[in-house]
Amino acid sequence: LQMGMIIRQFPCLKDNYGFLVRDEASGAVAAVDTPDALAIERALAEQGWRLTHILNTHWHPDHAGGNLALKERWGCRIIGPAGEAARIPGIDEEVSEGARVQLGDSSARVIDTPGHTLGHIVFHFAGDACAFVGDTIFAMGCGRLFEGTPAQMWASLSKIAALPPETRLYCAHEYTQANARFALSVDGGNAALRRRAAAVKAMRSRGEPTVPTTLMEELESNPFLRAPGIARALGLGGLADFEAFAEIRKRKDAF
Numbered sequence: 001l002q003m004g005m006i007i008r009q010f011p012c013l014k015d016n017y018g019f020l021v022r023d024e025a026s027g028a029v030a031a032v033d034t035p036d037a038l039a040i041e042r043a044l045a046e047q048g049w050r051l052t053h054i055l056n057t058h059w060h061p062d063h064a065g066g067n068l069a070l071k072e073r074w075g076c077r078i079i080g081p082a083g084e085a086a087r088i089p090g091i092d093e094e095v096s097e098g099a100r101v102q103l104g105d106s107s108a109r110v111i112d113t114p115g116h117t118l119g120h121i122v123f124h125f126a127g128d129a130c131a132f133v134g135d136t137i138f139a140m141g142c143g144r145l146f147e148g149t150p151a152q153m154w155a156s157l158s159k160i161a162a163l164p165p166e167t168r169l170y171c172a173h174e175y176t177q178a179n180a181r182f183a184l185s186v187d188g189g190n191a192a193l194r195r196r197a198a199a200v201k202a203m204r205s206r207g208e209p210t211v212p213t214t215l216m217e218e219l220e221s222n223p224f225l226r227a228p229g230i231a232r233a234l235g236l237g238g239l240a241d242f243e244a245f246a247e248i249r250k251r252k253d254a255f
């Protein structure tokens, strides 16, 4: 019997999202990243849940800053990226590409997605058709390249793009409206993008989250996944796909 999992999402800090994932069969509960220990404690109390795990996508303080406070309170097991384990406070288990992470009866596969940081990982819960993508991909956007190269980030985004299109993507930030403005500046002829930008504007004016998104929506309207075609349309011929991505990323950085 597959009972699946429940996901509780809540705003943290300025524009982060916190996520609690509860495996229904076992009652195991994971915080995916720890932007704000107090906000996570509040969400746990509201649900009446006990924290058993922390899953970290990368070392940035708005993703791992609450680790130690939560571990002290709950004794939870911290699972994080092997590639940057030294920078993940309280880490118990280091994981990388292909590792299985078990949360009760639910399980995730780890995908290495270097680019935003060099050790960044994504947790893909195939049985629940969702992935926690940290700061690798955002709705109509992608993470800034603080540590990795455009070639690395393009390879990472390509792995996400190869997941089943119905996969829900839980991004770590509400950057969608600003991302839409940039996307329209390079891909304004894309009718799906124009429709989505209008829908996002309406959702935000009602105070609604635009996360999670789905891979299908991103394939249609994310300018970074669509970089090779957009570059051709902009008259930039002869670029390798990762070079096209680099060009779009550079334009976003300057936007």
Ligand code: ZN
Binding pocket: 058, 060, 063, 116, 135
């Ligand atoms: Zn980050």
Ligand code: FE
Binding pocket: 060, 062, 063, 135, 172, 173
């Ligand atoms: Fe972040």
